């Protein structure tokens with residue numbers, strides 16, 4: 001087996017295959033599948049993954065592997081297979097799939113350098129450029145006045161050459177440590193030999209005589225208020241030894257978590273966990289839907305199931321949505337399993353993520369809690385995969401590879417023969433339908449663990465408020481209830497359901513709306529900076545004083561951003577202490593935690609925020625939840641808009657009355673009779689499911705059919721249309737008779753970042769070889785994609801339709 005099959009780091013259709021390389025003698029015992037290597041590719045050197053080894057190649061004149069980047073494979077055998085599967089499922093390149101499975105730190109970076117290969121005199125310009133160095137960065141040449149002809153000639157004469165370097169991004173963190181370099185009696189001897197005036201050296205040596213163990217250099221220097229020189233004098237005498245020690249960055253200080261014991265389960269919890277435990281015990285694959293109302297103790301079930309898995313010596317993956325990966329959540333897992341838990345969170349730095357990954361890689365932890373990509377954790381003996389809030393759309397990656405973590409989890413569970421648990425108070429229709437059909441097992445928790453009823457919900461018709469002359473965005477009922485709650489020192493959560501509308505600027509005279517010059521979308525007004533921003537391409541401009549179209553001065557902003565709500569709330573209840581949480585106030589690292597911490601310490605009465613406050617939060621003192629504009633996303637061009645609204649209303653209602661104090665919910669809406677609002681207020685998931693399924697059947701949407709969305713974009717309008725037309729035409733010839741083809745239609749946001757976007761949708765029940773058909777459809781455009789900035793995005797499980 002002296003030939004390696006390598007997937008190279010070039011995401012392009014033409015190289016989406018393995019390439020054969022000879023494994024040189026000195027690597028033969030060492031190199032194995034799953035390792036990263038450096039290989040020559042054309043004139044360059046690039047990174048690649050070895051995914052197979054063989055004795056024979058169909059190609060002659062193979063090149064040799066240049067270097068090995070790992071001594072232990074970073075991809076397990078299972079993950080190599082899984083990467084192929086992901087790439088096939090999502091129609092993405094192998095290299096893209098493999099890279100999505102690994103921490104960013106393991107991605108390669110490339111550097112070009114100019115190297116001098118002769119001691120002889122070279123041309124004056126080049127001598128100057130090299131300035132006595134043997135190697136210089138290529139950029140120095142690019143930024144110099146030297147012509148390429150001069151360089152080319154020097155290369156032809158063999159005076160210099162271009163070298164391509166490949167590096168791993170990942171930096172292990174190392175700190176400098178100091179320890180005694182000799183036995184105690186020798187240190188004593190050294191101490192006596194030191195000059196009386198070398199007080200610092202004496203003090204430090206005395207310290208090591210008393211504490212003969214290692215200490216990090218920084219603390220040592222601090223302790224003795226001295227410099228490196230003191231230590232150097234001692235190491236020169238070999239009395240001390242200085243060395244580097246690799247450490248993990250520790251974003252979560254494990255000592256801060258109070259350890260918790262398993263709770264004794266309620267009857268319902270016991271019933272729910274029993275079959276899961278059996279599957280764990282029998283090493284059986286199966287998918288469990290844990291349908292439990294908010295506060296019903298789903299998390300405790302996860303914890304106790306994991307405990308069984310750990311006792312068997314196996315490992316567990318827990319996926320939670322990005323925004324509910326709060327310190328509260330981490331605390332619950334670390335509280336139970338201590339430092340046996342790695343945490344994957346997008347707020348971690350590249351280095352921190354790499355460290356968490358290495359804990360798994362080196363088998364130092366058995367549990368990982370993390371957002372979507374944690375589903376690829378390189379465990380080799382998985383005993384359970386849990387997906388909390390399984391309905392969350394953030395489990396779908398909206399970039400290549402467009403995988404859904406749920407599908408990956410199920411694929412992995414087949415390999416490991418272990419259960420998957422999908423937990424939610426509002427499962428997706430797809431998941432619940434499968435549970436009803438018996439494809440998945442269903443466990444139900446319909447009571448809260450505190451045995452309190454779900455908080456009562458009152459729907460407020462905002463049209464009536466308007467008729468009664470209330471022009472604020474707070475109904476009279478909500479205002480009164482907020483004041484009552486504050487009088488009792490209780491706390492309030494206010495959700496502004498903002499998706500789908502924001503604060504835009506309009507001229508009252510001519511109706512002109514300020515739009516982004518690159519996208520077909522209104523600009524959003526940001527009060528704090530007095531700027532208009534595009535939320536899609538980050539274009540920004542100052543808020544104009546007059547209308548750009550008619551020069552009227554009556555240009556105003558409309559809509560309800562969180563900033564405006566905060567402002568009018570302050571006017572309405574001047575003594576309210578408000579914490580606002582939205583993308584603007586939580587951008588900085590740690591600010592999310594800080595704001596929640598403040599609210600939890602009751603330093604504020606009202607937590608006002610967007611979607612990000614709806615999930616997972618558990619505050620004892622919250623008795624009132626208000627939803628402003630509950631219906632704002634009901635009318636988006638997305639067949640899941642009702643489902644998403646139902647999920648959001650249920651989630652946010654679940655934040656009230658979770659402990660001793662009873663809770664209350666106020667939903668403000670302009671469509672009080674909509675079945676989504678009505679059924680959410682009654683916590684009637686079953687009826688909502690049935691209603692919504694009827695509609696899905698009538699209009700032929702998932703779960704009755706499967707969808708594939710093709711989006712074509714190009715800077716030239718006519719090209720985008722034409723290509724989409726051609727695709728539709730071609731597709732219509734090869735798809736099944738019962739399959740529906742919609743389009744070409746302009747995407748809901750037709751122009752984005754100066755690209756025109758058209759789409760077509762395939763709705764099908766059975767479409768054999770669809771992936772292959774899609775590839776065939778795109779093939780004629782490959783040249784245009786490469787050379788003309790044409791983009792064709794195929795999503796075989798779309799969640800975004802804008």
Ligand SMILES: Nc1ncnc2c1ncn2[C@@H]1O[C@H](COP(=O)(O)OP(=O)(O)OP(=O)(O)O)[C@@H](O)[C@H]1O
Nearest residue numbers: 263264265266294295296297298299300449616654
């Ligand atoms: N068996 C039990 N006995 C007593 N208390 C319990 C039990 N199980 C869970 N709890 C407590 O009940 C509360 C709600 O439980 P948990 O947060 O697990 O519910 P959940 O279903 O995950 O809620 P949500 O979906 O709203 O996040 C927690 O404070 C938890 O500690």
Ligand SMILES: [Zn+2]
Nearest residue numbers: 507510547550
């Ligand atoms: Zn105007």
Ligand SMILES: [Zn+2]
Nearest residue numbers: 516519534537
């Ligand atoms: Zn824009």
